[in-house]
Amino acid sequence: AAGVIQSPRHLIKEKRETATLKCYPIPRHDTVYWYQQGPGQDPQFLISFYEKMQSDKGSIPDRFSAQQFSDYHSELNMSSLELGDSALYFCASSRSYETQYFGPGTRLLVL
Amino acid sequence: KQEVTQIPAALSVPEGENLVLNCSFTDSAIYNLQWFRQDPGKGLTSLLLIQSSQREQTSGRLNASLDKSSGRSTLYIAASQPGDSATYLCAVGNFKTQGGSEKLVFGKGTKLTVNP
Numbered sequence: 001a002a003g004v005i006q007s008p009r010h011l012i013k014e015k016r017e018t019a020t021l022k023c024y025p026i027p028r029h030d031t032v033y034w035y036q037q038g039p040g041q042d043p044q045f046l047i048s049f050y051e052k053m054q055s056d057k058g059s060i061p062d063r064f065s066a067q068q069f070s071d072y073h074s075e076l077n078m079s080s081l082e083l084g085d086s087a088l089y090f091c092a093s094s095r096s097y098e099t100q101y102f103g104p105g106t107r108l109l110v111l
Numbered sequence: 112k113q114e115v116t117q118i119p120a121a122l123s124v125p126e127g128e129n130l131v132l133n134c135s136f137t138d139s140a141i142y143n144l145q146w147f148r149q150d151p152g153k154g155l156t157s158l159l160l161i162q163s164s165q166r167e168q169t170s171g172r173l174n175a176s177l178d179k180s181s182g183r184s185t186l187y188i189a190a191s192q193p194g195d196s197a198t199y200l201c202a203v204g205n206f207k208t209q210g211g212s213e214k215l216v217f218g219k220g221t222k223l224t225v226n227p
Contacts, residue, residue, distance in 0.1 A: 033214060033215075035215075041219075042200065042217040042218060042219045042220060043155070043200075043202075043215075043217050044217075045214035045215065045216070048214055056213070056214055058214060088152075090154065090155065092155075092215075098160075099145065099157055099160045100145065100157070100204075100215060101157060102147075102154055102155040102156075102157070103154065104153070104154040105153075105154045107152075
């Protein structure tokens, strides 16, 4: 069965650089979510999209932006990276009110 | 604001023991509750999803119950095995007035170690 695909799996950036994370949801899923999990922390919701429109917004810094494209894939753009942005970034997808399936995550390290 | 608490934070048991992990949440207006497993440095694997209208779900040696009115869920693991060692996360999704599903609010997890 198809799963959520995230790329890249690992990313190393310098402070003040920009990073773009990509997420490809499970086919026919209408909602995409982004979560950030810092070291030793629980996942924190960043932002979600339903049918290509922003659906909900959590604790996402102004330096971050995201969008969902016509093919339903989503990208999280992170600018002016800070050391504290080092984390595991998860994308999840679901059909409305059903199980959220998580991707393997992108591990971002900011040096 | 929804808050999710998991007790205990860590648990170490001998192989073969039956065990219970606890999850509580402050806002009972949930739509569903999910239990996840996370191995160190890895992704989240969904174990069980309980809709708000359900009382329990079972998958193999796992059984999750939900008492929405009291804001509690338990994950029961039967005949634990060393391969069950991982962090178990409880997450709740609230009703959403607009289209799409609500974000998940996670607890901090229970780190389980099953000793051979």
